[in-house]
Amino acid sequence: MLNGNIALGIDTGGTYTDGVLVDLFSQLVITKGKARTTHENLTVGINNCLEILKNQSLRLHGELFSNIKLVALSTTLATNAIVEGKGGEVGLLLLGHGIEGPVPTGHVMEVAGGHDIKGREKQPLNLEGVRRALLAMKGQIDALAVSGYLSVRNPVHELMVRDEAERILNIPVVCAHQLTTALGFYERSVTAVLNARLLPTIAELLESVRKVLNIYGIEAPLMVVKGDGSLMSENVTREKPIETILSGPAASIIGATFLTGRKEAVVVDMGGTTTDVASLEAGMPLINPEGAIVGGLLTRVNAARISTFGLGGDSELWLEKGKLKIGPQRVWPLCVAVSSYPHLLGELNRVFNSDRKTKEVSGGQPWDCYILLKQPDAKNLSPVEKQVIDVLRIAPHNIFTIASLLEKDVSLLVLKSLVDREIVARASLTPTDLLHVRGDYSQWDCRGAEVGARIQAWRLKRDLDQFTDEALKAVERRIAGSLLQSLLNDSGSRMDIFKEALLKPFIERILGINTDQFQCMVKLDKPIIAIGAPVKNFMPRVAALLNTELIIPEHAEVANAVGAATGQVMEQFEILIRPSPEGGFIVHAPWERKDFMELIDAVDYAGSEGEKYILNRAQKAGAAAVNVTVTREDIYSNTAQKWDEELFVETRIEVMAVGRPRWKDENKGGQNYVDSW
C-alpha cells in the first residue's frame, strides 16, 4: 500500500493520451495507462485515461487519487493550434520599426518609438499615436501583442504601451521582451502574436482539465511542460502559452532521464514515421539556440534541440537504380494491409509468381497496394484518379490489379497526388515487415510481409534471409548515421555526413559498409537511451556500431507522461553589462536598462536584483525548494599580437533558478537556496 505523495503526469500526444502515477518519495512509476487522444476535445481523452489509471491503481494498490499532490500536463495543443491557425483575434503594435514577412494576424499598426543597439532611445515613444492605435483596434481584438525595436536592450517603451493598453482596452497584453531576450525583431513580434493568440485556447484547456480533475477529486497544483522540458504553473501558462510548444519531445527526454537515472545521454525516440534524436546534458535537453519553428514560423521560444529523421518502423523500403533506399515516405506496412484486407495476399502472390515482379512501376514498387481512406471531392480529381477511386471504393488492391481492372498500363497510373492528399494510403515494404519476416514480431500478418520481401529479394538477386538481414542492417546503419549526424549538428557543424564526399570513405567504414584496407571506429562517450516501439530490435546493433551502452528503460512507452510528472521548474535569463561609449557601464536586464559609473556596482546590482527577480519568477512558476545560481563571466578578447592588449567585451550575468514543483498543501516557496559567485 502506497500512501506517500504522488504526481500525476499526463501527455496528450498525436495518437495517444498517456497517463502515469509516480510516487514522489520512492521515485517509482506506480501505474500507467493509455487512451486515444480526442483531437476535437482533449479532455475526453484525458478523462478516459484517468479512468484507466483509477481502475488500475484501485485494483493494484487501493485508493491513491487522494494522495495526488501534483498534476503535470504535456500537450501538443498549442503546437496544433498554431499549425491550424486557430486562436483569438490579436492586435500587433510595433514600436519604431515596420515588419516585412508574414505575421499571423491582420491587425498590425506601427508607431514611433524604439531603441538603438545600446538601449538608448532611438526616437521618443509617440504616446498620442499609441492611444490612437489602441482605440482603432478596440473591440476588434481579444489580446494585444506589443513589440518594440530592440526592446531586449531596453524594455521601457513596451512597458509604457502595456500600461496604456491595459487602461484603454482592458484586455490581456503581451510584451515581446517578456517572452524572450533574443535579438530578432521579426521573430520576437511573431512570438508575441502567437502567444497572444493562444491565450484563450490554453485558458480553455486549463479550465476543462480542472473540471476533469474535479470529477476525480484531484485538487493538486497543475503544472504544464515547456518546450525545454521544465515545468510552469497554471498561472504562468495562462500568460505564456507559447512556452508549451514542442513540449512533447522535451517531456520524453526528461522522462528518459528519470527512468534511467542518467544525466548525460543521447535520447533516441523511434516512431512509425520519424526518429527523433536529442542530447541530454546535466539532466536537461540541449536548447535550440535559434528558437523553435512552428507551423513554418520561426519563433524565439526556447525549445529542446531535436533532430528529426524521416526513418521509422513504417518508412518505405524502396529500390532506386538497383539500390535499396529507406524512407522518408511513410507507408502502411504490407503486414498491416494484409491483416486488414486478406485478399491482398493473393494479389501479392500473383505479382511474385508472374513477370509483374520484373516490372518498373513509376512512382512506386510492384508490391504496392492502395487503400481508400476517405471519399474525396470529385471536382478536384483527374479522370484517371476518379476511375482509381471507383475501383478502390469496392476494395483495396495491388497496383497491377488496379491497372488490369482499368485496362490501363501500370505506368500510366500515378497515384502520388492521391497519397499526398491523404485520399488513399499506399502499403509497401517497411522495416516493420522485415521484423515480421525475421520472426521478431507477429502482431500482423507475416505472410503479407514475406511475399513483399520475397519480391524485393528476387529483384536484388538474394534469397529471403539474406535480403532481410541486409535490409535490416541497412536500417540500423541509417539510424547510427542519423545519430552521428545529430551529434555533429550539436557540435555546431553543418556537414551532412550522408552527402559530404570527403567523409564518405570514413563514414562507410564506421558504419561497416566498407572494410577495405582499414577500419574506422567511433566511440560515443555517453549511453544511448532508446524509447519507442521498434527500438529493441534495431538499437542493440546501432549501439554496437557506435561503441556505447544501450539503455531501453521500462515504461519507455509512457516516457512523455513520466517526463511531465517528474519535471522540474527552471527559470533562467542573462543580464549583459557593457562598457558605455560615454564612459561607465550599461546594465541590460530583462526589466530595465541602467547606467553605472563602476563595473563593480553594475555587477552588484545585476546580481542582487537578478536574484530577487528570478526568485519571484520561479515562485510564480510554481517552484519550491528553489536553488538560485548567479554566475558571472567576464568576456575579454585578445587583440592582434603586436597590440598585446586585452579588450573587455562584456560581462554576462547568468541567473538561474531550479526547484521542484510545489505540492498540494505546501507553503509557498519552501526553503530557498542562493549560490552566488
Add this chain to the structure above:
Amino acid sequence: MFSFEEIQSAVMAGDMAKVADLTRQAIEEKVEPAAIINEGYIPAMNVVGKRFKNGDMFVPEVLMAARSMNTGMELVKPLLVEGEVQAKGTVVLGTVKGDLHDIGKNLVGMMIESGGYDVIDLGIDLEPEKFVAAVKENKPQIVGMSALLTTTMLAMKETIELLKEEGLRDGLKVMIGGAPVSKEFSDEIGADGYAPDAASATELVEKLINA
C-alpha cells in the same frame, strides 16, 4: 603593338600615366575591354597582393598600383557592354562608428574590386544603422567592417547584433579587419571571418562567397 605584359608591369609599378597610355592604345587596337581587365589588370593585382603578403611590397606601393588600375578602369568601363563583365558578388565595406581610419579599408576595397567584385564603400565613422541600410539597399553577399582602435572594435559586435535584430544576418557573411583585430575577437563577436591584411581579405571574400 599592345601587350598584356606591359600593362601588367605598369600596374605593378603603380605608374598611372603609363597605365592610362597603354589602356588607350589597347582600346585603339580594338582589344576586348573585358580582356584588358581580366588579362591585364587583375593578374597584375594578384601579383601585387601576393608580394604585399610576403612583405615584398608596402602599403604605399600597393595603393599606387591599385590607383593606377583604377585610372585604366575609368577608361575601360564606359566601353563595357552591360553585363559583359559580371561581378562575382557584392561587398559592402566601411569603417565602424567612432573610427576615422580609412587607408586599410580603402586598400581592402581596391583589392577586392580588382578580384572581380562590386564594392560599395560606405566610408568611415559608420553607425550600425548605416551598415543595415546599405545591406537592405544593395543586398550584398558580404559585409566588411574595419576598425583600427581597440575602443571602436566593439562597434563591430554591435553592428552584427543590429543585423540580427533586423533579420539580415542569415545568409549574409560578415568579415572584419584592422590592425588590432584578432581571430579570437572575430569568433567572439560571431563574424564569419577575419583577414590580417588586404591581400588575405580578397582570399577571404572568395572563401566566404564559395562557402
